[in-house]
Amino acid sequence: MEDRASDKPTRPNLAAVAALAGVSPSTASLAFSGAGPVSDATRARVLAAAEQLNYGGPDPRAQSLRRGRSGIVGVVMEDRLREAFRDPMNIAMLDGLADELGTAGLGLLLLTEPGSGGPELSVAPMDAVVLVGCSTQLDKSVVALHQRGIPVVAIEAEHMPDVLSIDLDNRDATATAARHLQQLGHSRVALVTLPLEPTHARGELTEERIAGSTAFTSKERIRGARDVFPSIGGVVAAGSSVEEGLIAGRELLAADRPTAVIAQSDLLALGVIRAAEELGIRVPDDLSVVGFDGVRIEGAAPYELTTLVQPAVEKGRAAGVAIVELLAGGSPAPRGFTSEFRVGNTTAAAR
Amino acid sequence: MEDRASDKPTRPNLAAVAALAGVSPSTASLAFSGAGPVSDATRARVLAAAEQLNYGGPDPRAQSLRRGRSGIVGVVMEDRLREAFRDPMNIAMLDGLADELGTAGLGLLLLTEPGSGGPELSVAPMDAVVLVGCSTQLDKSVVALHQRGIPVVAIEAEHMPDVLSIDLDNRDATATAARHLQQLGHSRVALVTLPLEPTHARGELTEERIAGSTAFTSKERIRGARDVFPSIGGVVAAGSSVEEGLIAGRELLAADRPTAVIAQSDLLALGVIRAAEELGIRVPDDLSVVGFDGVRIEGAAPYELTTLVQPAVEKGRAAGVAIVELLAGGSPAPRGFTSEFRVGNTTAAAR
DNA sequence: AAGTCTTCTCGAATCGATTCGATCGATTCG
DNA sequence: CGAATCGATCGAATCGATTCGAGAAGACTT
Structure with a gap:
């Protein structure tokens, strides 16, 4: 304890421990990692020295350099x-x-x-x-x-x-949902998509935006919808949340409204439903809504979303x-x- | 030359780049970090060599060892x-x-x-x-x-x-909420607490559990409640979620029910409200509920939780x-x- | 007692970069 | 014209540990 009073303000390293224990650094390393044959007596000495020096074990930084991991x-x-x-x-x-x-x-x-x-x-x-x-x-x-x-x-x-x-299977899955709507007799169907650009801009879904988009999932799901409804349009949300769905829903349902909406996430779908509620549009009677993801959302009751459950x-x-x-x-x-x-x-x- | 010989399957390092560029490793380092005076020509040579060797820049592992960060x-x-x-x-x-x-x-x-x-x-x-x-x-x-x-x-x-x-201020805040209930005339008040042990066990809130608990926040909030209602009891939830609140609420409201519940999180509070709804107990007429956190929860409407808003x-x-x-x-x-x-x-x- | 194994320990190289002080040439100043 | 200065570059030490081959000491065989 009195060994090196104040001339060593530096943190102890393995070499210092080894020196105090009277063994070589390599042996001290073995004692810590347990990756080699070390006598119990030696290991004990090393551990004691470590404790005395208040050494907390090998430095992870050095380890990762040496090990490459x-x-x-x-x-x-x-x-x-x-x-x-x-x-x-x-x-x-x-x-x-x-x-x-x-x-x-x-x-x-x-x-x-x-x-x-x-x-x-x-x-x-x-x-x-x-x-x-x-x-x-x-x-x-x-x-x-x-x-x-x-x-x-x-x-x-x-x-x-x-x-x-x-x-x-974003594309196929969305196509399945779209086909479901088609079979129910819907033809005026609109999309509420996830953001298409890193900027997360809201707005109408245009061909230019799709073409310029970097969002893979979103685009795949759009393709799936278009496999069934080739000219489907809609709006782009700024994120995956109920609020965004609400905003998108208000816009979509304002005028000339569709009879069904394909939302690219369950949260968005719930938002659209909320927008419908606001406007007195009944779901599913006046408006069908499908989501994507299959998450259980608190407060969605009494609705049981038609959706795509993904693992x-x-x-x-x-x-x-x-x-x-x-x-x-x-x-x-x-x-x-x-x-x-x-x-x-x-x-x-x-x- | 011998550059692209196949006897070097190893990833290039700064030394290799320096060698190819005809400079010392130290200069190459400077060229990359920009932390010293290096002529433009030299830097360009080093960068070119790096590109030729497909070198992706200094290894973060080595950097963190050397820099200690x-x-x-x-x-x-x-x-x-x-x-x-x-x-x-x-x-x-x-x-x-x-x-x-x-x-x-x-x-x-x-x-x-x-x-x-x-x-x-x-x-x-x-x-x-x-x-x-x-x-x-x-x-x-x-x-x-x-x-x-x-x-x-x-x-x-x-x-x-x-x-x-x-x-x-978990304790004081909870005490404030408790005092609010007291002033409203409530005396039969119960707690729904966050987990008390790492095991996340549900169950009745007992003195032993409180004493043996390792959950700081939870205990502080219990103390705050007891500053006002010294003998308040209740149940322990297994987590902070609406489901847990629902479970706790069902238990609390089953028999001999309290007139008010202090839940230790908004999610738990909402769960308790759901339990009350199930049982036909009206909130706030028949049961007052306070939460903690002040988060906006989807689907809480029409309830506007009485709660403690924390930053x-x-x-x-x-x-x-x-x-x-x-x-x-x-x-x-x-x-x-x-x-x-x-x-x-x-x-x-x-x- | 010589020879063969084990078991434990050590030395030295290595991982890949950073950094301080020294060097060297060229420019500038007195 | 010699000295001081400055910019660019280099050498060598260092960060802290791991690992491999080699060596020493003891145990065991024949």
Whole structure:
């Protein structure tokens, strides 16, 4: 305790512990990691020395340099946290992902798209990266990651070379819902889509916007709707929330209103229903509404949304499994998930 | 030349780039970081060499070792992600935190309490840690962090030495709400509390459980209620959600029911209201309900909860600011936030 | 007693970059 | 014209640990 009074204000390192214990640094390392044959007596001496020096164990920074692994997986979401976490889908997915990664001892580093002022995607010590519903603008970042040899998994994103895809049948699923409406006799159908641009601008759904959009999921679902209703139009929401659905709904239902609405998320769908309620339009009698995701929303009662139930947790879990495999040197196959069409009480025959 | 020989399957490093560019590693480093005087010509040569070698820039792992900083801040939440993110409070707080840290270029690493199978709190290369509503069981982990010289900020946690506290007036706020009920003439009042143990067990609120509890926020709020109603009892929920509130409410309202309920979160409060609806008990006529948090909940209409509005985003932001200051070598002062009592339409005079 | 194994420990190289002080040439000042 | 100055570049030490091959000491066989 009195050994080195004040001439060593520096934090102890493994070498100091080893010196105090009278062993070499290599032996001390072995004693801590337990990765080699060390006599009990020696280990005890090392541990005692560590305690005396108030040494908290090997420095993770040094370990990650030496081992070439940091135990950290980056998750890039396109929105601000507040936006992204508003939708239960994202949370469910993140939960599956965290669960799978957690058991592998990997931590989750939250990142946002470059340029949003957050931590730079390229300077974080990550072992792998998950892209969640990200725009295609990430191309350059992905390239940078590849130069580093960091594997990339993308959930619902445009296919990119050397990026493992975890997909959802967005197009087919939406087409199924659209066909359902068609069979119910609806022909004046409108869309409420998720944001099409990184700016999250509201507004009418135009061909130009679709063409210029970087939002993969959104576009796929539009395609699905158009497989059935080729000229379907609608409005673009600024996010996935009930409020946005409400705003979109008010606009859609103001004049010359459709008999059915395809919303690209359950939250949006609920918002549209709220707008209908405001205007005295009955759902499903006067207006049919379908959603997407299949989340249970508090306060949706008495409505049971007609929607597409997607396996959100499973998607995240699959991404986690893929990452663990990739880090182990394997080459997992891409996965595609399918949504299940669930008929609720928000769609009915057109009148 | 011998550049593209196949005997080098290894990833290029700064030294290789420097060699190809015909400069020393130190100069190459300067060229990348821009932290020193380097001629334009040299920088260009280095960059060209990097491109030719497909070098993606300095390795973050090595940088963090050398600099002693990784740019990562750990966030420890007591629950599983799915649990924690269910409550809008946590998300709001996280948003404030992420916002503040993001502008400082710091990333957010999601961690769970030790023992929950997640990544070990002690092996992640973090510069600082935020504890969010964590139990006091973290003592040992906190000690370990301190040995490493990692500053710790705790949001609503029992005070610990060398841990910067960001607090909320949980006790006083709850007392204010309780007094409100008292003034309305209520005397048979019951509590619905947040979980008291890490196991998240439901059940009756007993003295033993309170005494053995590790949940700081929950206990503080109980104290506040008891400042007004010394012998108040109630039930413990297994989490902060409408479903849990519903379960708790059913139990509380089954027999010998109280005339008012103090729920420890808005979600729980809404659940209690739902339970009352089920049983044909009118709120606020037959039952007064107060919540805590002041979040806008979808589907709460027509109820306007009487609740305590807490500055969640600000709490997170304050933690972020504190961390940035701590990392800059400063010593920020602890902060205490106060909640604002907001009277809605869920409380009324006792009959 | 010589020889073969084990078991434990050590030395030295390595991971990839940063940074401080020194050097060297060229320009400028007195 | 010699000296002081300045900009650009380099060398070498350093951050803190891991790992592999080698060596030493003891246990066991024959």
